[in-house]
Amino acid sequence: MADEFMIQFENVSKYYDNRTALRSITFSIEKGEMVFVTGPSGSGKTTLLKLIYLAEKPEEGSISIAGWDTITLKESSIPIVRQNIGVVFQDFKLLNNLNVFDNVALALRIRGVSEKELKTRVYESLRMVHLRHRADSYPLSLSGGEQQRVAIARAIVGEPVVILADEPTGNVDPDTSAGIIRTLREINLRGATILIATHNRELFRNTGRRVLKLDSGNFAGEELG
């Protein structure tokens, strides 16, 4: 595998019971790229992301993330790999008993960052997603778009090498969508490799970025947005 590839799939297949979620998928993403993966609901986008952040294991094929061969990876090394991947989950996965600050800070606390450094970095991330003023609020008091931005702040605060976003604009209006994509682009400019799964073609139209297409678990080609 070439060193410049941050994500590489080779003939990866994933099955759930008798259903094929992904069939023999092969692609690679270079370091610093921002790539979209698209397809209708049930096409396998979320499964593909889950394979990257190690929530699922493929039945066939090999996957390499930032140099780690995820197939041969020991279970005890999974947290280390995950600390290098920031994920914006489709359902956000924010902890409702923690305020916005603590939700974002969690990503640093698991890395053992000191409380002093943590404060600066959390506020910087919240500033990037324009939520500095909501640091003390609790997730349930935020709108869907705000919750999404908190999830983005948590994903970027640890400065991971790879950022995955699963339908990051699924619950927000077009203006907020544009804002979120702008934020992700800014983060990409800082060097992070970003993979965005979306069924919303407006997100990558005219971006000039690579778009990987999935259809019913099959790789359906690649285009430029």
Place this chain on the structure above:
Amino acid sequence: MAAPYAFRLALKSILNDRWINLLSTLTIASGIFIAALIGLSVYNFDLATGKLPEKFSVMLYLKDNLSKDEKDNIMDTLRREESIERVYYIPKDEALKELKALFKDAPYVVEGLGENPLYDSIEIKLKKEAVGPEIVRRLADKVGKMAGVAEIGYGEKFLSTIYSIKMGMRAIGFVFVSIMAAAMVFVCYSTVKILFYRKKEEIETYKLIGATRGFIRAPFIIEGAAIGLSGGLLSLIGVFSLYYMFFERLSLAIPLFKFIIFPVAAFLVLPLAGLVLGMAGAAIAIGRIRY
């Protein structure tokens, strides 16, 4: 992980689920309280029987008309025995004097004796570790067969009864304390398991964003430790109060209770036992975290 954060999470959880935690703490406190009372009884009985070797002796009664050489020979043979600490020769005249001194308030008991009916005797003091029914019986069999020995005497029944009670109490104590310890671990296990299930989604998120096993476990272990420690401290307060209010005061009226001792080590042992049992229960409840 940042340890203060784990403590903060644990404290938050203890306060959020205060009723279930309070109930577990009280259950553990009563368990340790009962176990401590049993332990205290065994400890005091052990202490009382521990003084037995100093008081205990085997009496060897010699036949009449033994020569000095024969007596010396018996004494030398006894001194060579491994289990014997010291031997004292008691002439029969001295024994009679002691008897008279014993019955000085009722001299008529010994007045009619005429010729001294007592034997010359040898008092055998055993080494502390040898004072047990089995060793004493073997020694008595052996020295009883020596030439010149008329009779041998020791409180055989008394000794074996005391030792049976002592061993019985130790065994019962051990079984009871073990059952209680298992029950305490189970209480902590159940509490932490419930909390763990309640926080399943939260833990799933922790795992997905890269939290290590230690990071996830720490607050639960701290919570288990806090529940166990509180239970241990409450039981200590209970046992000490009972000792102070009951035995201390009772001993003013009944001196026998003066001998019941509250060991200082309990101030450390009871809270520590609660802490360890609480942590063990929590650790078992969390089990192996799988990614």
